[in-house]
Amino acid sequence: MKLSLGRSLLKVLRAQKKISKRIEKAVAKTRGRTKRSASRPAKSILIETAAFGSNPGHLVMKSFVPTTRLPKNPALVVLLHGCHQTPESLDAAAGFSKLAKERGFVLLYPQQKRANNSQNCFNWFRPSAVARDRGEVRSIKQMVEHICERHRVDRSKIFVAGLSAGGALTGALVANYPSLFAGAAIIAGMPFGSARDAMSALRAMKSGAPSPPGGWGRPIAEISPETRAWPPITIWQGMEDRVVKPVNALACVAQWLEVQGIAESSGHLEEKPWGRLQSWKVSGKLKVALYWVSNMGHGLPIKKRKSVTALRSADPYVIPVEISAPAEMMRLWGLSRFRI
DSSP, rough: HHHHHHHHHHHHHHHHHHHHHEEEHHHHHHHHHHHHHHHSSSOOOOOOEEEEOOOOOOEEEEOOOSSSSSOOEEEEEEEEEOTTOOHHHHHHHOHHHHHHHHTTTTEEEEEEOOTOOOOOOOOOOHHHHHHHTSSHHHHHHHHHHHHHHHHTTTTTTTTEEETTTHHHHHHHHHHHGGGGGGGEEEEEEOOOOOOOOOHHHHHHHHHHOOOOOTTTTTTHHOOOOOOOOOOOOEEEEEEEEEESOOOHHHHHHHHHHHHHHHHHHGGGEEEEETTTEEEETTEEEEEEEEEEEEOSSSSSSEEEEETTTSOOOOSTTTEEEOOHHHHHHHHHHOOOOOOO
């Protein structure tokens, strides 16, 4: 009896070992498949357009056009990435293409080439890149014109936003072509005319640039002297930014207030759960707003998900905090959810 019981127990143990080995092999295969699939980059939904103009800035044009839920005359949102970013990394982390689907607008992503800048930065500090109808600003204007004609864009609803170097180039685009845009957002960017080469750009980013003769509004007034109507400008800045010193955000505010003849003292300051909001309105309409975001470094703020305690973005320059810049831009620009 004891011998029979011992043999039965031995068979059971052997069977358990076989089952355990099979389970381990199955788990190992699953892990291998997961690792392989995770290592494969997701297929890009952005489409590259090769021919869109003379392209003096030698940039790449990428876009996203929703195949469904697109109105007859959609709005256009132009997004300029920062250094070390690509349109794909920014879009995947911030979800602008998802917003384009939901709200029925066309998305344009100009992209810098490493041949132009080894850090993938737009050359916002080079006078030749940001002069009217020259360089990178001219290339982006050509992209806008191309996509407007191709997709029958409502030209009264063209918006532009940029991060870091893209934010600085956003300011240059509005300074050169103010009537082209209905709204703009400068995120962790620099004031227009704050640098003339790479060295002065680095100094300005780290310490802030000195105000030019005649004030910050003068560089813009010199290239657009006849302009009287400007699109509303929002300026976003992380209080803990160590790449672009926050004093540069104040210079951006001073620049857009001066060029529009708005007194700085007329601003309204509000304390928010995410930081501080300072806004300037004329006849009830927003002209300039400064979003000071607390506990945030250099990047684009997106809203934390409540279900995740420590959310890390796929892009280090897209930072989860207590406010979403993309959502706030949609609200300010009137890009609500599209209904067929």
